[in-house]
Amino acid sequence: MTGPLVFDVNETLLDLRALDPVFERLFGDADARGDWFRQVLLSAMTVTLTGRYEDFSTVGAAALTMVAERRGVSLSSSDRQQVADGMRRLPPHPDVPAALARLHDEGCRLVALTNSPGGVMREQLTNAGIRRYFSDLLSVEDARALKPARVVYETAARRLDTAPGELTMIAAHGWDLAGAMTAGWRTAFIARPGQVLEPLFPRPEIVGADLTEVANALLA
Numbered sequence: 755m756t757g758p759l760v761f762d763v764n765e766t767l768l769d770l771r772a773l774d775p776v777f778e779r780l781f782g783d784a785d786a787r788g789d790w791f792r793q794v795l796l797s798a799m800t801v802t803l804t805g806r807y808e809d810f811s812t813v814g815a816a817a818l819t820m821v822a823e824r825r826g827v828s829l830s831s832s833d834r835q836q837v838a839d840g841m842r843r844l845p846p847h848p849d850v851p852a853a854l855a856r857l858h859d860e861g862c863r864l865v866a867l868t869n870s871p872g873g874v875m876r877e878q879l880t881n882a883g884i885r886r887y888f889s890d891l892l893s894v895e896d897a898r899a900l901k902p903a904r905v906v907y908e909t910a911a912r913r914l915d916t917a918p919g920e921l922t923m924i925a926a927h928g929w930d931l932a933g934a935m936t937a938g939w940r941t942a943f944i945a946r947p948g949q950v951l952e953p954l955f956p957r958p959e960i961v962g963a964d965l966t967e968v969a970n971a972l973l974a
Contacts, residue, residue: 756920757863757916757917757920757921757922758863758864758865758890758914758916758920758921758922759857759862759863759864759865759922759924759972760865760866760867760892760910760914760921760922760923760924760934760939761864761865761866761867761888761924761925762867762868762901762923762924762925762926762927762930763866763867763868763870763875763878763879764841764844764868764869764870764878765791765926765927765946765949766924766925766926766927766944766946767846767847767850767854767866767879767882767884767965768844768845768846768847768850768878768882769844769845769846769847770787770791770844771787772840772843772844772845773787773837773840773841773844774787776836776837776840777790777837779836780827780829780833780836780837781821781822781825781827783825786821786825788948789821789824790814790817790818790821790837791817793817793820793821794810794813794814794817795929796817797813797816797817797820798810798813798869798900798901799900799902799929801813801900802899802900802903807898807899807900808900809871809895810868810869810870810871810874810894810900811838811870811871811874813900814837814838814841815834815838818834818837841870841874841878842874842877842878842881843878843881844878844881844882845882846882846883846884847946847964847965849964849965849966850882850884850965851883851884852966853964853965853966853968853969854884854887854965855887856969856973857887857969857972857973858887860973862972862973863889863890864887864888864889865888865889865890865891865892865910865914866879866888866890866891866892867892867893867894867901867906867910867923868892868893868894869893869894869900869901870893871893871895872891872893872895875891875893876891879891890913890914892910892913892914894906896909896910896913897909897910901929901930901933902929902930902932902933902934902936903933904933904936904937906933907921907923907933907934907936907937907939908937911937911939918937918938918939919938919939919940921934921939921940922939922940922941922942922972923939923940923941923942924941924942924943924944924965924968925941925942925943925944926943926944926945926946926949927949928943928949928950928951928952928955929952931943931951931952931955931958932952932954932955935955935956940959941958941959941960942958942959942960942961942962942968942971942972943958943960943961943962943968944962944963944964944965944968945961945962945963945964946964960972
């Protein structure tokens with residue numbers, strides 16, 4: 755595929771399972787991490803559908819409050835900071851560094867597009883050791899909306915000065931790819947554990963078990 759390759763960050767490139775020990779300490783149950791991130795996504799889509807904008811860190815903090823209330827757990831400010839700090843120090847999935855390096859060395863233009871605030875994204879990619887592969891770092895802050903709102907992808911296309919049909923969104927979330935499709939982008943799905951495609955939308959042009967497989971298909 756030609757044109758910029760645009761990557762989601764959380765869960766697509768970075769492994770949220772690294773937060774499991776934090777949630778084990780706070781809730782006595784590592785599965786609370788999954789409950790929390792599902793609530794983050796639900797809350798993000800709720801504010802987006804109602805025409806509001808809240809930055810992703812604020813949404814994440816609100817979701818943490820909701821999970822704590824459901825589970826009858828009282829969280830201190832220090833507890834909450836552990837989660838916020840952990841999000842900035844997520845490791846990449848094992849397949850990510852080598853696959854990004856290969857795409858970069860083959861001359862592909864790599865772009866990050868995330869719901870995270872710009873400052874958080876820069877910390878995340880730097881701490882994960884993969885910042886150097888990206889020519890552009892785009893946050894939804896520019897669009898004042900959260901993915902999968904169509905305006906996010908339209909704003910990114912303008913920022914990249916690229917026609918939508920020349921852009922490829924690469925993500926582990928079917929909803930993210932659905933938003934990109936709606937904006938006229940090409941798509942590639944990384945089937946991370948527990949992630950499945952959205953059956954109400956067309957199948958992405960590329961589907962792979964990890965970024966290695968997706969990179970092979972992109973470069974074929």
